[in-house]
Amino acid sequence: MRDCCGSHRWARRMALHRPYPDLDALLAAADEAAYDLTPGDLSEALACEAATPLPHRGGLAAHTALSAAQAAYENKFGNVFVIALKGDDPASLLNQVLTGIRARLANDEDEERVVTADELRRITRARLARLVAERSNAQSTAELHR
Numbered sequence: 344m345r346d347c348c349g350s351h352r353w354a355r356r357m358a359l360h361r362p363y364p365d366l367d368a369l370l371a372a373a374d375e376a377a378y379d380l381t382p383g384d385l386s387e388a389l390a391c392e393a394a395t396p397l398p399h400r401g402g403l404a405a406h407t408a409l410s411a412a413q414a415a416y417e418n419k420f421g422n423v424f425v426i427a428l429k430g431d432d433p434a435s436l437l438n439q440v441l442t443g444i445r446a447r448l449a450n451d452e453d454e455e456r457v458v459t460a461d462e463l464r465r466i467t468r469a470r471l472a473r474l475v476a477e478r479s480n481a482q483s484t485a486e487l488h489r
Contacts, residue, residue: 349391
């Protein structure tokens with residue numbers, strides 16, 4: 344669970360309420376646990392996050408602008424910038440990250456903590472869904488080889 348969200352409290356809560364009958368129940372529990380994160384829990388989870396990976400496309404100017412924006416964000420808020428990205432086009436992803444950082448740099452600390460918590464919740468949901476899909480695929484493959 345800690346691979347999905349770096350908060351010990353979140354992971355413990357998720358483990359205590361298992362088993363989950365289906366993906367929807369798992370995601371609902373994850374959301375509920377995420378909404379209950381304290382500022383300290385959120386800081387702990389963010390400390391486990393890496394900076395949003397940069398797509399390889401987009402040119403030097405875009406990467407330079409993004410690196411500068413990430414540094415400004417980390418300097419202002421004291422943690423890495425997290426954003427739940429949509430799609431898989433590298434140019435679009437780069438634009439989403441850069442646009443998101445620039446917009447969120449205007450937030451005050453309290454407002455940004457709320458936005459960051461919601462983005463982390465979305466990222467956690469995506470990681471859980473991916474984990475369940477990977478386990479289902481592995482199980483299906485194992486059953487085929489019996």
